[in-house]
Amino acid sequence: MSSVFTSSIGKKLVMGISGLFLMMFMVVHLTVNSLLLVPDGGDTFNAAAHFMATNPIIRIIEPILAIGFVIHIIWALVLTLENRKARGSDRYASGNKSTGVSWASKNMFVLGLTILAFLVLHLAHFWVKMRLTGDDLLEHVTVNIAGVDTLVENSYALVNATFGYLWIVIVYIVAGVGLAIHLTHGFWSAFQSVGLSNNIWRKRFTVIGNIFAWLVGLGFSAIALLQYLFYQI
Numbered sequence: 001m002s003s004v005f006t007s008s009i010g011k012k013l014v015m016g017i018s019g020l021f022l023m024m025f026m027v028v029h030l031t032v033n034s035l036l037l038v039p040d041g042g043d044t045f046n047a048a049a050h051f052m053a054t055n056p057i058i059r060i061i062e063p064i065l066a067i068g069f070v071i072h073i074i075w076a077l078v079l080t081l082e083n084r085k086a087r088g089s090d091r092y093a094s095g096n097k098s099t100g101v102s103w104a105s106k107n108m109f110v111l112g113l114t115i116l117a118f119l120v121l122h123l124a125h126f127w128v129k130m131r132l133t134g135d136d137l138l139e140h141v142t143v144n145i146a147g148v149d150t151l152v153e154n155s156y157a158l159v160n161a162t163f164g165y166l167w168i169v170i171v172y173i174v175a176g177v178g179l180a181i182h183l184t185h186g187f188w189s190a191f192q193s194v195g196l197s198n199n200i201w202r203k204r205f206t207v208i209g210n211i212f213a214w215l216v217g218l219g220f221s222a223i224a225l226l227q228y229l230f231y232q233i
């Protein structure tokens, strides 16, 4: 049974399943973050952040998400090391330069490491303050949720203050572009790895994947930049 996950195909399957799961997270995360652009002083975003922080289903999914990230990273490391060992110094040489191997596919691991580095900084800025240490900026505010005045953390103030620093915004723009490139390969590759692709669908997944990748990656970048340019309190 364990060979299902440790064989070469099994490892690709694990990467594919965890990758698909992480992409679903990206869509939800980007959707919630896009509420930062509602021009109401942060009420809508604060209400959504409150829902995400208190909803029991989301609370159960969060540790699964963390495990998904860890598995995706560890399996990527194992696969990359195995590939390097198998190919030696001749990693991508095939005798034919036009084999169609994209820059993204050759650099998935480095792109992944860039995203990981971003994630450490990102969690330190937001998750750690919102879940562990607290922050003066988070002092509670009242928002109207479905007709009921509710006291919630002012997550908007923390995010808004963080995006008041140009260097942080630049990090988010670079990370967004890195994420987009990572996903241009990761999207179709994930479907291929879980066996949902064939010759016809491979081309379709490539096109859909490119659109998805740049929408998501540049979506995150744009939110940070717009917050910096137009939303500073």
Ligand code: HEM
Residues within 6 Å of the ligand: 029, 033, 049, 052, 053, 062, 065, 115, 119, 122, 123, 126, 127, 130, 131, 155, 159, 172, 175, 176, 179, 219, 220, 221, 223, 224
């Ligand atoms: C505009 C860009 C982004 C904003 C404003 C943003 C905002 C946030 C906030 C406020 C939290 C804390 C949520 C909480 O603890 O209740 C969070 C957590 C998190 N973010 Fe982001 N994020 C952005 C981009 C990204 C990107 C690009 C990734 C992945 C590469 C990412 C991955 C995560 C993860 C894994 C968590 C922890 C899980 C969670 O709390 O939902 N975020 N983000």
